[in-house]
Amino acid sequence: MSADAYKLRLDRPLDREVARLFRSQVNRARRALKKPDDDSVHTARKALKRARAVLRLVRGALAQDDFDRLDDAVRQLGRRLGPVRDAAVADSLVDGLAEEKALKPSVIRALRAELDARHAAAWIDLTADDGIEAIRTELADLRLDRDALAGIDALALHGGFAWTYRRGGERLSRAVERRRAHDLHAWRRQVKHLGYQLRVLTPIWPLVLGPTARAFDRLAEALGDDHDLDELARIAAASGLGKNEARAVARLARKRREALQSAIWPLGARCYAESPGAFAGRVTLYLAAALAEAHGAPIHPLDGVALPSPPNRLFAPVPTAA
The missing domain is CATH 1.20.120 (Four Helix Bundle (Hemerythrin (Met), subunit A))
Structure with a gap:
């Protein structure tokens, strides 16, 4: 995704731009999960956070029920990806500590063994019952109705x-x-x-x-x-x-x-x-x-x-x- 893709285009109608920004991030998350790995889970989770931020920006223009439904759906999808991402972050942190020699090798080895087990378990939980494809299906159904935003201004x-x-x-x-x-x-x-x-x-x-x-x-x-x-x-x-x-x-x-x-x-x-x-x-x-x-x-x-x-x-x- 280019840096400009997640920016407001000022020469376009504001309602269309908000809907585009939300949908582009949802689509980005769905595409990332087509070939799931640690990096793609990170990409998907970040895209969902961006989509949620856009949604919250226009919360006052939406009916409360519509906002709550979409906000909760995006949040829950992100949470399902969370354990895998958290495990990958912890692995990366320990790798950095090892390079710095900030902890004894025996402590690093013990931490890596624990984190590897947690990482593997997180992937098992995420992929059980075709879990990733289920997330992609739910993402495909997420819509921010442009009609609900019609006429919005600054x-x-x-x-x-x-x-x-x-x-x-x-x-x-x-x-x-x-x-x-x-x-x-x-x-x-x-x-x-x-x-x-x-x-x-x-x-x-x-x-x-x-x-x-x-x-x-x-x-x-x-x-x-x-x-x-x-x-x-x-x-x-x-x-x-x-x-x-x-x-x-x-x-x-x-x-x-x-x-x-x-x-x-x-x-x-x-x-x-x-x-x-x-x-x-x-x-x-x-x-x-x-x-x-x-x-x-x-x-x-x-x-x-x-x-x-x-x-x-x-x-x-x-x-x-x-």
């Missing part, structure tokens, strides 16, 4: 964008208060949603939103590394490793998580420095201005706020002078 995206930002801020506050791995992971999910939404919207003002999207990507990556280290320590504690080996893994994970979190907290504070209304409001106005520019429509100030005229997805061209 303002229709404001609610979903504000909701995503607000949820991330709430999860940040909870993570700061509790300092538990579970809470950081819950925060990461919201950071990922917003990061994907920013990628979609980057074309409306790349100079501003490009760096913002990269900041959220960086935050999500750091939170992901924190989660992976915590999971590795948990697996080591629950496995057949000896106490000394498990403690060595826990010490390493704790030390690296502390280093990661020293960067996570200030970056998170910067990313969530605005109120949800302010953040979503200015991005919505960027979108309105970009759509108006792309369709040759004028921008008129309204109560001190620039809104497109007419304020819908299809802008009438500016009449040429006689």
